[in-house]
Amino acid sequence: LALNVSIAGFIPKPHTPFQWARQNTIAELEAKQTLLRELLARHKQVKLSCHGAQQAILEGLLARGGRDWADLIEAAFREGAVFESWSDRFNLGLWLGVAAAQGRDLLAEAQRDWPLDAPLPWDHIDCGVTRAFLAREWERAQSRTLTEDCRLGPCRDCGARDLLGECPEARA
Numbered sequence: 001l002a003l004n005v006s007i008a009g010f011i012p013k014p015h016t017p018f019q020w021a022r023q024n025t026i027a028e029l030e031a032k033q034t035l036l037r038e039l040l041a042r043h044k045q046v047k048l049s050c051h052g053a054q055q056a057i058l059e060g061l062l063a064r065g066g067r068d069w070a071d072l073i074e075a076a077f078r079e080g081a082v083f084e085s086w087s088d089r090f091n092l093g094l095w096l097g098v099a100a101a102q103g104r105d106l107l108a109e110a111q112r113d114w115p116l117d118a119p120l121p122w123d124h125i126d127c128g129v130t131r132a133f134l135a136r137e138w139e140r141a142q143s144r145t146l147t148e149d150c151r152l153g154p155c156r157d158c159g160a161r162d163l164l165g166e167c168p169e170a171r172a
Contacts, residue, residue, distance in 0.1 A: 001045055006037065008051035011060040020114040025164070029053035049099040049136040054092040057110050058084065058086035066121025072099060130159035 009029040010019045024032070033050040040046045064067070075098045083089045099106045114120070116135050123131070133156065140147055150156050 001170055003043075003046045004049070004050040005040070005046060006051075008035070009056040010058055011032075011051060011063060012124040013063050014120065014124075015129065015134070017134050017141055019064065019120065019134065020118075020138055022112045022113050023057065025111055026053045026057055029056055055085070055087065055090050057107065058090075058092065058095055060110050064121070068121075072102060072104065074090055075102070089151050128158075128160045130157075131154065133158040 010021075010031070011016075012018045012023055029171055030053045033053065036050070037048055040048050064075075065072075072095075076095050079098055081094055081098075081103070097108055098164055116138065137147060147156060148154075150158075
């Protein structure tokens with residue numbers, strides 16, 4: 001028996017309850033990867049692959065960036081940032097340098113907390129789930145409270161009913 005395990009660090013994404021979350025630092029991500037490697041080292045049948053911590057930071061920044069990031073992305077491209085998902089081509093230093101030239105601190109931006117009432121670059125996009133629902137779910141996540149699946153319990157008033165005219169789970 002052989003088991004391939006692939007992990008990636010937490011990357012906050014828009015339109016999720018975690019869109020307001022801070023991202024782990026590179027050191028925190030690497031420490032978690034090291035811990036997993038140590039825990040799995042005695043299991044020779046397990047092969048662990050880890051997504052690069054530095055790449056995860058950039059992915060998190062780009063996932064939550066708005067129009068104001070366009071100049072940074074273009075400048076990084078002009079400086080040679082191409083095929084950034086290839087670990088042998090990725091250069092966080094290039095991105096940090098381009099950002100610094102624009103007066104930005106990418107690492108501080110990745111690790112900042114976003115207030116629940118802060119305007120978000122993607123607020124103008126209606127994904128069918130309300131901001132109020134996501135905020136409630138964020139608060140529930142902070143208190144480690146699970147939300148019951150609405151197919152098994154009451155409607156959670158996520159907003160999909162308003163978009164579709166009925167709760168999509170009611171049709172399941």
